[in-house]
Amino acid sequence: xxxxxxxxxxxxxxxxxxxxxxxxxxxxxxxxxxxxxxxxxxxxxxxxxxxxxxxxxxxxxxxxxxxxxxxxxxxxxxxxxxxxxxxxxxxxxxxxxxxxxxxxxxxxxxxxxxxxxxxxxxxxxxxxxxxxxxxxxxxxxxxxxxxxxxxxxxxxxxxxxxxxxxxxxxxxxxxxxxxxxxxxxxxxxxxxxxxxxxxxxxxxxxxxxxxxxxxxxxxxxxxxxxxxxxxxxxxxxxxxxxxxxxxxxxxxxxxxxxxxxxxxxxxxxxxxxxxxxxxxxxxxxxxxxxxxxxxxxxxxxxxxxxxxxxxxxxxxxxxxxxxxxxxxxxxxxxxxxxxxxxxxxxxxxxxxxxxxxxxxxxxxxxxxxxxxxxxxxxxxxxxxxxxxxxxxxxxxxxxxxxxxxxxxx
Numbered sequence: 001x002x003x004x005x006x007x008x009x010x011x012x013x014x015x016x017x018x019x020x021x022x023x024x025x026x027x028x029x030x031x032x033x034x035x036x037x038x039x040x041x042x043x044x045x046x047x048x049x050x051x052x053x054x055x056x057x058x059x060x061x062x063x064x065x066x067x068x069x070x071x072x073x074x075x076x077x078x079x080x081x082x083x084x085x086x087x088x089x090x091x092x093x094x095x096x097x098x099x100x101x102x103x104x105x106x107x108x109x110x111x112x113x114x115x116x117x118x119x120x121x122x123x124x125x126x127x128x129x130x131x132x133x134x135x136x137x138x139x140x141x142x143x144x145x146x147x148x149x150x151x152x153x154x155x156x157x158x159x160x161x162x163x164x165x166x167x168x169x170x171x172x173x174x175x176x177x178x179x180x181x182x183x184x185x186x187x188x189x190x191x192x193x194x195x196x197x198x199x200x201x202x203x204x205x206x207x208x209x210x211x212x213x214x215x216x217x218x219x220x221x222x223x224x225x226x227x228x229x230x231x232x233x234x235x236x237x238x239x240x241x242x243x244x245x246x247x248x249x250x251x252x253x254x255x256x257x258x259x260x261x262x263x264x265x266x267x268x269x270x271x272x273x274x275x276x277x278x279x280x281x282x283x284x285x286x287x288x289x290x291x292x293x294x295x296x297x298x299x300x301x302x303x304x305x306x307x308x309x310x311x312x313x314x315x316x317x318x319x320x321x322x323x324x325x326x327x328x329x330x331x332x333x334x335x336x337x338x339x340x341x342x343x344x345x346x347x348x349x350x351x352x353x354x355x356x357x358x359x360x361x362x363x364x365x366x367x368x369x370x371x372x373x374x375x376x377x378x379x380x381x382x383x384x385x386x387x388x389x390x391x392x393x394x395x396x397x398x399x400x401x402x403x404x405x406x407x408x409x
Contacts, residue, residue: 001172002035004060006052008067008077009151010043021066021156028160032169033176033224034062044068049080057084057143062168067151069134071113077148078119085141087121095126095135102133131158138167145171176224179231183219183242186258187394188249190217196245206234208242214383215390216258219246248403251394258393259287265400271342273396274335279349279360283389324348325361329370332363342366343399347392362392364399371395371404 005022012019022039029036037060042052049068056063068077082089096118103110120126120137127136127147132155139146147164149156169175185193190212194201197219201208206223219242223234243250252261266273275285328348336344349360362373375391398404 001061002037003062004038004056006040006065013043030178033178044074046076046079050083053084063146065148069150082121089119090122127163178224180222183250184252185249186216214386248406260291262393262397263291274339274341274344276331276335276346279347280385280389283385328361328363332365336365
């Protein structure tokens with residue numbers, strides 16, 4: 001059995017609000033092992049909504065609809081379901097009584113247009129809504145089942161949890177669970193990962209998928225089993241193979257961020273990191289400062305595990321003026337020594353001149369050695385700063401885990 005989510009509302013198509021309802025429903029379906037194959041969004045138009053529902057009924061078993069059950073003229077979900085299933089709308093006095101009771105509990109008078117909410121398709125199962133005024137309903141049609149729920153997130157969550165999920169579990173019979181595990185990688189491209197693990201992405205259960213972000217790629221393992229322990233058993237050998245192939249480009253899992261991993265490693269080793277930064281506008285310090293392990297008090301003030309210095313200090317000293325790589329190495333050494341930190345990290349970039357391709361230099365000093373890297377990108381845009389900050393954080397991470405020799409290009 002598989003499902004489709006249909007979210008209604010012209011405001012969604014106009015980008016006025018974010019669709020959080022389908023995310024909520026998708027996670028609930030995943031938790032009971034019900035496969036979600038499609039998700040659609042349609043505006044408040046009766047004909048188009050009916051067309052979407054007809055498509056959904058022709059290709060899926062369970063259609064979950066969010067929104068359009070209110071009392072106003074543009075709330076047309078009831079009519080659209082009626083059109084799609086060929087079931088006329090019928091008045092239910094018991095539903096009107098429930099709506100009136102809800103208004104009375106608020107100390108308000110029900111208006112005449114609320115009577116529209118007491119109409120549902122003939123033969124539909126009414127689902128009482130004790131946390132709102134819009135009754136929900138379920139239609140079991142020959143082509144499939146449609147469950148219609150309010151679009152108010154609080155009401156939707158309650159009815160999904162208390163009414164719809166138990167109904168679906170009963171329909172499914174044996175309980176299942178779908179579990180996903182995320183392995184987080186950085187400084188490696190999606191195409192490179194595909195080359196390394198592409199053959200593992202063709203399986204049926206468990207499955208492997210990729211989600212690319214700026215400078216980072218998530219590798220997702222998804223397994224379906226009767227229980228969570230069974231899903232874990234399916235995931236375990238595949239995860240081991242993925243880790244063997246990808247190695248230390250995997251920096252964490254789940255929701256871990258790269259800066260959280262770096263800050264934790266520094267804390268575990270009792271080390272302080274000093275920063276000299278002329279290219280990311282303080283992004284590296286800011287990212288580390290937002291973690292539970294380190295807090296930057298000011299852009300040039302000390303922190304727990306992180307210390308920053310002004311780049312001007314190094315420039316004014318003369319350092320190795322005119323040689324960007326030497327200047328970067330000097331700044332890393334100076335940053336570490338000036339504040340007595342364990343490590344000094346410097347980020348320094350050349351200025352674009354004409355058609356010249358800029359270089360960004362990173363240097364990491366521990367007092368005994370200076371590790372230097374250069375990358376042919378630069379600029380003032382946010383994406384460039386993010387790429388540089390990821391490279392810089394990963395350089396520190398690899399130093400701390402002893403994996404500098406395994407860096408990817």
